[in-house]
Amino acid sequence: MNLQTHLVKTISGLCLLFTLLVINPAQAQQATWIWYPGDYEIWLANDMQNRRTERGAFFPPFWRMDSHYVLIDFHKEFNLAKPEEVELYAEGQYNVKLDSKMLPGTPTKVTIPAGKHKLNIKVHAQDKVPAIFVKGPTIVSDSTWLVTFEDKEWIDETGKVSGQSGTAWLKAGSWNFNDPNNLPSKFKLATEPWKAAKVTRQPGSILVDFGKETFGFVKLQGLKGKGKVSLYYGESQEEALATETGETLDHLQVDRPQAVDMVLPGSRAFRYVNIQFDNTVNIGDVSMLYEYLPVADRGKFRSSDPELNKIWDVAAYTLHLNTREFFIDGIKRDRWIWSGDAYQSYLMNYYLLFDSPSVTRTLLAQRGKDPVTSHINTIMDYTFYWFLGINDYYQYTGDKSFVKQFYPRMQSLMEFALNRRNKNGMVEGLAGDWVFIDWADGLSKQGEVSFEQLLLCRSLETMALCANIAQDQEGARRYNELAAELKAKLFTTYWDQNKHALVHSRVNGQPTDNVTRYANMFAIFFDYLNAGQKQEVKQHVLLNDKVQKITTPYMRFYELEALCAMGEQDYVLKEMKDYWGGMLKLGATSFWEKYDPNEKGAEHYAMYGRPFGRSLCHAWGASPIYLLGKYYLGVKPTSPAYATYLVEPDLGGLEWMEGSVPTPKGDINIYCSQKQIKVKSGEGTGTLRFQSKNKPSSKGNKITAKGNNTYEMFIEKGKEYVVAYTAK
């Protein structure tokens, strides 16, 4: 079986799987644990983000962590044909009201009579999120229930309820806790036992190599005796052996007269574990429990280039490792939810997992609650990426409900940002604002940085889009106006005719001479530049080695995206092979936080002034997934939720490629060689666009010539199209 037929089989299998998995909202009678929307996400994020340790010390975030509301009222009105008994479960103390009358005690079952009735459940919990699970023949707890943190149901002296509460009710939040015994507060990621690849024993020490970067709980098997055991974790062997300077470790005091298998309580990132122990202690074997979020790959990519396939595989593994309770930055060190990092994970996710709950969990955890006292993660650019993340989320999923529910939180965050503009209507770093942009030597953050204005402008466009969805016409008008004003200012302020580029910043009223890649590359794929300007930027910035080079995969993501958007797939393919291939040649089993080909040996592991400070498994290292899906397989939505979409394959010099791009309700499968394109889609109405040196043909399907060797063909859902053509 060649790769191609294997892939087709896999795709067929996946299609069946996803048909089973997709929930039809109209039929949904699946009872699930529900809560105040956003609260569980905040609670779980607090738990996860406070698990970071540095050499055994607790190392929490430096921004505000919010809390769930501790007292929530859940309700729904029903119209029953016949009476039904429902089971009630709650996380926390609770009471139950039927038609606004409180039932005695704490009922675990209640019978709802036939006819119109209203069921309220009010829950209090401080240590966990108030949540309920309700299950009856037709009545179930799901996202159609309404929730509030203040029901304002006061009574007057006669006992009459106010009835004019002015309370805002939201739809309940949920995830996938579909069993009453599967308590949200007890959530754990899945684990599976993994064996070591290589174990090297010496007296009082064991060095274990798990063969590749991994994450989980080390298991000491046959542990016996009394004494000290220390575990030094390493993403590299050098780090595991550097007991004084490695980033993570665990010290145990063991007292086990009988041999036991002990699983370490904290999950760590590592490939190597260096275990040092007293000679009064015996350790049998060492293995681990690999910890992961069970979410299947829906995106696929294979090509004629084995190195590129390896890059795709390692990128996919890197993204999986960083897709956990939330999309995190990297598995060794922070394990925090950084908005700029997560934003890229969202985009990759749309081409690999299409796991929307992971996107919304992460967006909600980042946003937290009002009042806004800081930028997200304290970083100005990261506030703006949050808005961009919602823009993309809506484009890829079409989820209006999310936008409507959280539009008020979008508004208050945007007001925070707008209130920090200077007299020119531009943002610059005030006290407490971290202007990040990128890790780059000597990068100036002073004054009005063009890149930040660009992100604000796009965020304002996002607000206008969401205001329309939330039916806030006045807001839409205002945000559109602010965006248009700022967009005009971008060009009058930063565009330098001589440099053919946007300059980096304006300081003390004077545009600087400095040209950096950041604003310029974003301006391309935001489509803020006209065609001429794009060409100027391509030549004078993107392809100009005199402009400071980007060394993080983080910003390489956008640089390569900009080049792809300019049709430079051939060039980008070489860059990918150089850059990600370069990491592979150094033995990378996951992609790094930063890679500089000029560095040597253990220099690759250093960062933040620490010899092993660098993360060797960082989500932003996985961008080839996104680039290959969007710009080589060439699939992207042209209206929300893939109602319409474009398939514009570009081999970029490959002989052939094939793959699958997930959409909300199905996958789009593509095969493309120099002679043939095959497309089959489970979703929406697509346009296949391609270039051919001669007139292409597709049995019985109409192909329209668009001039300049470009052709288009409509793609209907469910039908397989085969096009014969000759690649340019």
Added chain:
Amino acid sequence: MNLQTHLVKTISGLCLLFTLLVINPAQAQQATWIWYPGDYEIWLANDMQNRRTERGAFFPPFWRMDSHYVLIDFHKEFNLAKPEEVELYAEGQYNVKLDSKMLPGTPTKVTIPAGKHKLNIKVHAQDKVPAIFVKGPTIVSDSTWLVTFEDKEWIDETGKVSGQSGTAWLKAGSWNFNDPNNLPSKFKLATEPWKAAKVTRQPGSILVDFGKETFGFVKLQGLKGKGKVSLYYGESQEEALATETGETLDHLQVDRPQAVDMVLPGSRAFRYVNIQFDNTVNIGDVSMLYEYLPVADRGKFRSSDPELNKIWDVAAYTLHLNTREFFIDGIKRDRWIWSGDAYQSYLMNYYLLFDSPSVTRTLLAQRGKDPVTSHINTIMDYTFYWFLGINDYYQYTGDKSFVKQFYPRMQSLMEFALNRRNKNGMVEGLAGDWVFIDWADGLSKQGEVSFEQLLLCRSLETMALCANIAQDQEGARRYNELAAELKAKLFTTYWDQNKHALVHSRVNGQPTDNVTRYANMFAIFFDYLNAGQKQEVKQHVLLNDKVQKITTPYMRFYELEALCAMGEQDYVLKEMKDYWGGMLKLGATSFWEKYDPNEKGAEHYAMYGRPFGRSLCHAWGASPIYLLGKYYLGVKPTSPAYATYLVEPDLGGLEWMEGSVPTPKGDINIYCSQKQIKVKSGEGTGTLRFQSKNKPSSKGNKITAKGNNTYEMFIEKGKEYVVAYTAK
């Protein structure tokens, strides 16, 4: 020993006690548990307010409950003459930084070198409030430590800390947890065992009478057997016997082969307990654990009228029962923190306990956190009482630190209220606003109610005062201006020349005909009326039986205060004896939520449409404490913290009275008969003002005639003054 000498002895004893108890801030080296200010109060209030039950069902509040910040950084800078080792304790996970460098692991001790150093401790806890306790020879955790929920200490790529964080640091909050093992999260009120006064046994039932209203945990002694036990609590015997309609109960399923003493887990309010049990169960004796906040009476009152003395005692007991984790409304039912109720408790507190932590705990719990989404307790008037409570708190205690720390929360609450004004600049009930005023039949809440504008006006004056303390000059100017505008409008809008009063409201632009007591009586003691208007209001409203009578002790408080402020102590004394004496004649052992002398028998127990809905131990029933202290003993501060004060005794027809009024640093003791006044004060510089028919004398002290039979004399701290005079 007559009452008078007994009192003097008691006072001397108390003075000694308080000398020992008073902490001198300059010397304070008392280590205490500290937290983010306001957070412990919110957490403890959530715990307390969610303990309400109604016939066994959990009955939480209907307003938003906030949470503590789950991640807090505590720090302090020290300059040590020599190194010292300090012990560290924390509630939650924590790390320790010395001079911004994180120490490994979780240190329980740290040595601070000599010289200038900075110690940071960062704590995370979700289920309880992050708190620390630090104790060394000179270094201790106290309110001089600084805290924040976002330290914003990001690092750049080289590991350098930002150093320009823009973080707001507050002074740490604390209470009295002065021992490392006395954990704030484990707080419990004190208990002591109380015996029953009378036990009536029948087969399968025991009726216990504890002799008076009380609060605590019932203890079933010698409990044995298997079966059901039900406890029906009653503030009255009728309620305890009304097993179907009483307000509180507990059902137990007992299975005790051996006789045990069982303390019920929930604290309840009761005088009577009706215990019903299966014949398979044996109960030996029944007693209880009385639960209370250990805080001593500093205020005292005795007079020639035994009934008045009884009123004072029962009022004091009523206030004690309702002074718990916080000042609550009543002990049987809500046990919630109602701002209007608490406001009165604050005032009584200044004349009985002078327990400032109870005031600030309650103010902070009520206020919660931003954003403001509702009035306090959802009630418009209750928002305003919160501001008034701070005004009084500052007057009585002079605590500028509290005002400075929480001025931002005052601002945001005031903005909420101001944003709800209508086009006339007046407040009226919008959706979600409960306009309460009083429990009174047919009382209109429609339109622009004069009473609400009056409270808003006083709140704005409070904001102006506090703005000056917080050095917000612009705010002070604005609030003063808004207050002056509104005050002027009060008279142009509501003052009715023909009715000699402020009318109740304006509806649809038309002042109503209705005159009620509320706005008029507040306008007197707010001193908003001129002397002529005061007399008009006194005659045409306060002493006019045609104006709807007040039936709640809640509003009686203000009505009688207004009359006292007009010199009607003789009249008010009779009213007190009628009203509170009336409750005593019905057997009250604590004062009620509502008393209507026209009601008969069990009618007195009904409210809210429920036969035992009324609370028979309600804080607002204890107002004689305040009236007797402020308007009979006649003591009140004339500048913050009793730096200056007035003593203006008024016998109101009594032959003699004597008592003690607490101040921040000492007590003011007064004896007053028709012939003699004795004053001794431990605080400030006072003015004794009194009326005498003939020329008074005081050995060696200068008495100044002020005309109209009024005399004044200065009172210096620590000296006893005896004045011979002849009462008017």
